[in-house]
Every structure is written in structure tokens, then in C-alpha cells.
Amino acid sequence: xxxxxxxxxxxxxxxxxxxxxxxxxxxxxxxxxxxxxxxxxxxxxxxxxxxxxxxxxxxxxxxxxxxxxxxxxxxxxxxxxxxxxxxxxxxxxxxxxxxxxxxxxxxxxxxxxxxxxxxxxxxxxxxxxxxxxxxxxxxxxxxxxxxxxxxxxxxxxxxxxxxxxxxxxxxxxxxxxxxxxxxxxxxxxxxxxxxxxxxxxxxxxxxxxxxxxxxxxxxxxxxxxxxxxxxxxxxxxxxxxxxxxxxxxxxxxxxxxxxxxxxxxxxxxxxxxxxxxxxxxxxxxxxxx
Amino acid sequence: xxxxxxxxxxxxxxxxxxxxxxxxxxxxxxxxxxxxxxxxxxxxxxxxxxxxxxxxxxxxxxxxxxxxxxxxxxxxxxxxxxxxxxxxxxxxxxxxxxxxxxxxxxxxxxxxxxxxxxxxxxxxxxxxxxxxxxxxxxxxxxxxxxxxxxxxxxxxxxxxxxxx
Numbered sequence: 292x293x294x295x296x297x298x299x300x301x302x303x304x305x306x307x308x309x310x311x312x313x314x315x316x317x318x319x320x321x322x323x324x325x326x327x328x329x330x331x332x333x334x335x336x337x338x339x340x341x342x343x344x345x346x347x348x349x350x351x352x353x354x355x356x357x358x359x360x361x362x363x364x365x366x367x368x369x370x371x372x373x374x375x376x377x378x379x380x381x382x383x384x385x386x387x388x389x390x391x392x393x394x395x396x397x398x399x400x401x402x403x404x405x406x407x408x409x410x411x412x413x414x415x416x417x418x419x420x421x422x423x424x425x426x427x428x429x430x431x432x433x434x435x436x437x438x439x440x441x442x443x444x445x446x447x448x449x450x451x452x453x454x455x456x457x458x459x460x461x462x463x464x465x466x467x468x469x470x471x472x473x474x475x476x477x478x479x480x481x482x483x484x485x486x487x488x489x490x491x492x493x494x495x496x497x498x499x500x501x502x503x504x505x506x507x508x509x510x511x512x513x514x515x516x517x518x519x520x521x522x523x524x525x526x527x528x529x530x531x532x533x534x535x536x537x538x539x540x541x542x543x544x545x546x547x548x549x550x551x552x553x554x555x556x557x558x559x560x561x562x563x564x565x566x567x568x569x570x571x572x573x574x575x576x577x578x579x580x
Numbered sequence: 581x582x583x584x585x586x587x588x589x590x591x592x593x594x595x596x597x598x599x600x601x602x603x604x605x606x607x608x609x610x611x612x613x614x615x616x617x618x619x620x621x622x623x624x625x626x627x628x629x630x631x632x633x634x635x636x637x638x639x640x641x642x643x644x645x646x647x648x649x650x651x652x653x654x655x656x657x658x659x660x661x662x663x664x665x666x667x668x669x670x671x672x673x674x675x676x677x678x679x680x681x682x683x684x685x686x687x688x689x690x691x692x693x694x695x696x697x698x699x700x701x702x703x704x705x706x707x708x709x710x711x712x713x714x715x716x717x718x719x720x721x722x723x724x725x726x727x728x729x730x731x732x733x734x735x736x737x738x739x740x741x742x743x744x
Contacts, residue, residue: 410684412689413719420711
């Protein structure tokens with residue numbers, strides 16, 4: 292932010308600014324210090340609590356990391372399955388919505404609005420409760436995947452629709468005028484352009500799916516978070532164990548977000564503003580995670 | 581359908597509890613978010629370092645005009661910049677709040693409170709009702725909250741959006 296909101300200060304203003312800045316630094320440092328002191332008082336900085344997680348020479352280190360790795364692999368597995376299903380079902384929903392007649396369209400819109408209105412937590416929990424009542428007995432992993440897919444497929448359908456809408460209408464008209472059918476126009480002309488526009492939004496939604504796999508704890512899915520809790524209980528260091536889990540999630544998600552930014556820069560040359568619009572639509576959707 | 585008709589009062593209280601949690605979260609996050617945004621644009625470097633901001637969407641000319649008529653930082657923010665910034669961000673903020681209604685379900689998973697998700701868990705678990713009717717009830721509860729909120733956001737969006 293340029294300093295449009297205030298004049299560049301004169302000598303007295305600068306002195307005041309230094310004074311207040313110093314006060315602000317002291318206040319911020321004070322808050323950090325108080326937090327740190329509380330933690331120190333409770334012995335949270337004892338190496339005993341950190342070593343099993345971060346010191347390879349510690350006896351528990353291999354076991355701890357085996358459990359952590361297993362947990363995170365479960366997250367990745369659930370995320371990969373949910374991503375594949377959400378993408379395919381989402382694409383089918385979006386294409387049905389834009390190609391079919393009024394009656395089917397309203398059906399699809401109703402379906403989308405219904406599942407967009409349910410919290411993903413509810414979708415996961417009730418997948419694990421409702422399906423067994425109908426004799427569908429699956430491993431926990433699949434209830435999580437089904438819950439995540441129910442929610443994210445409709446969000447992805449909305450992203451794809453926004454992407455299709457963002458392709459200039461002249462493209463569809465041109466495709467029709469050279470004799471392509473509606474299906475051909477969609478597949479050959481519109482979708483490839485739409486994918487370019489919506490890729491960043493799509494990737495951020497996929498990141499949301501990965502993050503939401505942590506909600507598996509609701510149905511006792513043995514993911515990274517649950518395993519970290521387990522370690523915290525065994526070694527009596529829940530703070531450190533959850534911190535480690537958080538760091539792993541943050542690192543992986545930042546890497547994926549970076550990938551999204553990189554792909555956006557590469558793919559949306561010339562269609563930047565359109566991509567930004569779709570990203571906006573998608574952020575509305577992703578905040579609903 | 582007994583699961584719903586027998587427990588209408590429980591569902592109703594669940595809806596109210598969910599709403600209550602959201603109102604608290606909405607107010608607190610609005611206040612803290614605004615403070616962080618003000619930090620972000622303030623003249624003091626350490627505060628600037630603390631907090632993304634929406635204020636940037638307000639035309640630069642507005643801030644320049646505020647300064648030209650001699651308003652200091654606090655007044656130009658309060659009278660000129662923030663009122664316009666709030667209008668611009670109302671629609672996205674509305675969407676954040678709708679998302680908050682849904683995200684509030686997570687508290688039920690921690691066994692806190694009597695919110696809608698907790699109602700669903702209690703009825704299917706301890707009270708032994710069938711999961712499908714309870715699911716319908718819980719879903720209806722969330723839709724009662726989110727659909728009107730969504731319509732309201734769309735309405736506000738049409739009304740307050742400023743042409744730039």
C-alpha cells in the first residue's frame with residue numbers, strides 16, 4: 292500500500308512515528324513473551340517432548356515417523372480418490388446442466404444447491420451412518436471419500452460451469468456455424484478453453500479436498516491428525532505432535548498452492564482477467580469447505 | 581419420519597444454537613479482521629507488518645481527496661475509505677458468513693454445544709433413530725439457514741454494488 296492515506300511525515304511526525312512504532316514493537320514482543328513464558332512454565336520446551344519427533348537418535352523416532360507417515364499416506368489416499376471422483380462427477384453435472392433441457396437442468400440445479408448447502412462434516416458423518424443401514428459396509432476410508440465427493444463434486448461442477456461461461460460466446464457461435472453439434476462444440480472448442488481459464492480455481496479446490504481429509508477424525512479415520520493425537524497421548528506431548536502434523540499439512544498445501552500460481556501464470560496468458568473472475572467464483576465456493 | 585416429528589424442538593434448538601455460534605463468530609471475526617486491515621494500511625511499520633486487505637479496492641482518488649481536504653489518517657479511514665470498502669466487500673463477506681454456518685458444524689464433532697450436527701449425532705447414536713430421517717432433518721435445518729442467507733447476499737449484491 293502506498294501511503295496515499297497519510298502524508299509523508301515531517302520531523303515531528305517522524306519522531307512520533309518512531310515512538311509509536313517502538314511502543315507497538317514492545318507490545319507485540321510482550322504478547323509473544325507472555326505466550327512463550329506460559330509454555331516454558333508448563334515445561335513445553337523440554338527436549339524430552341521434542342526429541343522423539345525431531346531427533347533421529349531418539350529411540351522412539353523411527354516408530355513415531357512410521358505412524359506419521361502411515362497417517363499422511365491415508366490422507367493422500369483419501370484425497371486422491373475424492374479428487375478423481377469429484378472431478379468426474381462434477382464434470383458430468385456441469386455438462387448436464389449446460390446441455391440439457393429445462394426439466395433436467397432444474398433437477399441438476401436442485402441437486403447442486405442441496406449438496407452445497409450441507410456442511411462437508413455432515414456429509415462425511417452421515418455417509419458413515421446412512422450407508423450401513425442400507426447394507427453397504429465399507430472401510431472407513433470410503434465413507435470419508437463418499438462424504439468429500441458428495442460436497443466437492445457440486446462445488447467443482449459450479450467451477451466448471453463458471454469456466455464455460457467465461458469463454459466468449461463468439462467461440463460457441465463460431466463452432467456451431469462451421470457445423471459442429473453441441474456436444475462437439477463443447478468437447479472440441481469450449482472445454483479446452485474453459486479448462487485453461489478455470490485451472491487455478493480447480494487446483495485450489497483440490498487443495499481444499501486434501502485439507503478436508505483431516506475431517507476424517509469424525510468417523511475415526513486413521514489419518515495424520517488422528518495419528519498425531521495418538522502419538523501425543525502415548526508420549527504425553529500433544530502440543531508438539533499436533534504442531535508437527537500442522538507443519539506437514541501447511542508445507543504440502545503451500546506447495547500445491549504454489550503449483551496453482553505457477554500453472555495460472557503459464558496457462559492463462561492472454562486470458563488473465565477471465566481466470567481471475569473464475570478464481571473469484573471459486574473462492575466463494577472454496578470458503579464453503 | 582418419527583425421528584423428525586418426535587424431536588422438532590431438539591432440531592429447532594439445534595438451528596438456534598448453530599445460528600448463535602455463527603453470530604458470535606461473525607461479530608468477532610468482523611472486528612478482528614477490520615483491526616488487522618487498519619494495521620495493514622497504518623503509518624506505523626510494525627503494525628503494517630502484522631496483517632490481506634480489502635481497503636485497496638477503494639479508488640485511490642477517494643483517499644487523495646480525503647487528504648486534500650485535510651483529514652488525518654483516522655478520519656479519512658473512518659469517513660471516506662472504510663464505508664466504501666465495506667460496501668465493496670459485502671458480497672464476498674456474505675459468502676464467508678454462509679460458509680461459516682456450514683463450518684460451525686465442526687463444533688458438534690468436538691462434543692461441544694447442542695448445535696445441529698450434535699443433534700444429528702445424538703439422535704442417531706444414543707437415541708437409536710434411523711440415520712436417513714435424521715439426515716433429512718439436519719439437512720433441512722442447514723438449508724433453512726443457508727438458503728435465505730444466500731438469497732439475502734444476492735439481494736445485497738444487487739443493491740449496494742457501486743459502479744466504478
